[in-house]
Amino acid sequence: MKFGVLQFPGSCDDMDALYAARRVGDAELLWHRDRDLKGADAIVVPGGFSYGDYLRAGAIARFSPVMESVIAFAREGGLVLGICNGFQVLCEAQLLPGALLPNTNLRFTFRQVELDVIEGDTAFTSACQGARLSIPAKHSWGRYYAHEHTLAAMRAHGQVVVRYAPGENFNGSVDDIAGVCNEQGNVFGLMPHPEHAVDELTGSADGLCIFASMRLVVEGARV
Amino acid sequence: MRARVLIRPKAGILDPQGEAVMRALPALGFEGVSDVHVGRLVELTVDDASQIEPMCEKLLANPLVEDYEIVLDR
Numbered sequence: 624m625k626f627g628v629l630q631f632p633g634s635c636d637d638m639d640a641l642y643a644a645r646r647v648g649d650a651e652l653l654w655h656r657d658r659d660l661k662g663a664d665a666i667v668v669p670g671g672f673s674y675g676d677y678l679r680a681g682a683i684a685r686f687s688p689v690m691e692s693v694i695a696f697a698r699e700g701g702l703v704l705g706i707c708n709g710f711q712v713l714c715e716a717q718l719l720p721g722a723l724l725p726n727t728n729l730r731f732t733f734r735q736v737e738l739d740v741i742e743g744d745t746a747f748t749s750a751c752q753g754a755r756l757s758i759p760a761k762h763s764w765g766r767y768y769a770h771e772h773t774l775a776a777m778r779a780h781g782q783v784v785v786r787y788a789p790g791e792n793f794n795g796s797v798d799d800i801a802g803v804c805n806e807q808g809n810v811f812g813l814m815p816h817p818e819h820a821v822d823e824l825t826g827s828a829d830g831l832c833i834f835a836s837m838r839l840v841v842e843g844a845r846v
Numbered sequence: 847m848r849a850r851v852l853i854r855p856k857a858g859i860l861d862p863q864g865e866a867v868m869r870a871l872p873a874l875g876f877e878g879v880s881d882v883h884v885g886r887l888v889e890l891t892v893d894d895a896s897q898i899e900p901m902c903e904k905l906l907a908n909p910l911v912e913d914y915e916i917v918l919d920r
Contacts, residue, residue: 678905678906679908682905682908683905686905715908721910722908722910722911724859724860724911725862725863726862727860727862728862729862729863729866766860768859768911770910795860795862
């Protein structure tokens with residue numbers, strides 16, 4: 624399978640996402656001005672500070688030419704993973720419910736966090752059902768927020784995919800939410816960085832299971 | 847036409863910037879301050895003022911978490 628990793632001016636985790644995706648399949652960078660997704664089977668919207676995050680994190684990137692194609696791809700059921708700034712972009716694009724707000728401590732925070740996989744029956748977590756993952760997080764706008772009635776619908780549809788483990792919610796996210804998917808289950812965004820945790824050399828390879836799960840779905844669909 | 851768009855966090859959503867400012871004021875001797883909120887101001891000149899609201903909905907604000915107010919300068 625082939626992952627397409629978006630690259631915006633200001634992306635900084637695109638190369639790590641490319642490296643992580645290549646641990647489980649082929650992967651190629653997709654420049655923000657191009658509309659061609661080059662036959663990618665799944666898209667990764669990486670972390671960083673797309674377009675400088677001017678105005679609001681992710682607000683300008685969502686209007687880029689490549690995002691037009693990604694939005695159409697997602698609407699057709701294509702798998703899209705958004706990490707950190709990518710999660711913010713997907714929320715701004717309304718492919719995912721809710722919004723990301725400044726951390727309650729108003730600080731950029733970088734730390735290893737423990738995540739509980741709440742929904743193991745998704746395209747992004749089938750390889751790590753019920754697991755507790757150790758993955759780094761680094762952001763200043765990571766406080767997930769959605770209205771209570773939205774949250775109720777999300778819980779009912781199994782859209783709260785990963786939560787910060789007890790005591791790990793450092794940014795003040797509602798309901799300890801670290802990552803959510805859309806109702807159809809083909810778009811997933813999370814603030815922590817699975818692409819930075821794909822090799823024991825850096826302390827944890829727990830992030831690989833997200834990419835491996837995506838591969839299972841794409842390869843399974845081909846059989 | 848010159849216009850200003852005032853963008854604020856929606857009521858009920860935690861505003862840590864506002865809280866930080868509110869906590870700092872008494873330290874400088876300003877007592878009796880409450881309900882502090884910090885937002886953004888966008889100033890712009892437009893030919894057609896009716897475009898400002900769609901601009902706010904699409905880009906200038908995130909209506910999910912922010913309220914906006916359009917003030918036209920005469």
